[in-house]
Amino acid sequence: QVQLVESGGGSVQAGGSLRLSCVVSGYIYSNDCLAWFRQAPGKEREGVAAISTAYANSWYADSVRGRFTISQDLAKNTVFLQMNSLKPEDSATYYCASGRRIRCNNWQAYNDWGQGTQVTVSS
Numbered sequence: 001q002v003q004l005v006e007s008g009g010g011s012v013q014a015g016g017s018l019r020l021s022c023v024v025s026g027y028i029y030s031n032d033c034l035a036w037f038r039q040a041p042g043k044e045r046e047g048v049a050a051i052s053t054a055y056a057n058s059w060y061a062d063s064v065r066g067r068f069t070i071s072q073d074l075a076k077n078t079v080f081l082q083m084n085s086l087k088p089e090d091s092a093t094y095y096c097a098s099g100r101r102i103r104c105n106n107w108q109a110y111n112d113w114g115q116g117t118q119v120t121v122s123s
Contacts, residue, residue, distance in 0.1 A: 009117030
């Protein structure tokens, strides 16, 4: 089991940018997936972006494609989410997650989670 710790959340005006980081403690295997999810008050948690550790293939929710970029630095056991052109509807708690031997865009398959970091976008 791995532990994940997110950082980088905060408050920003619409159109601004934030970069989230997630440090993963424990061994990352070549068949792992790392992902970012978000949950706004009163809404279900949704998968935002995912990346495969083996080939760095990435997947995105339609709502963020073209604005968000997921990346990884496996030497530092860290996954990032660069968020540009932020909108008020991007406001949520963002969670980092990992999964092993799953399809990375199978959002229901992730089983290790961080505590979350809050992102607030004002209009």
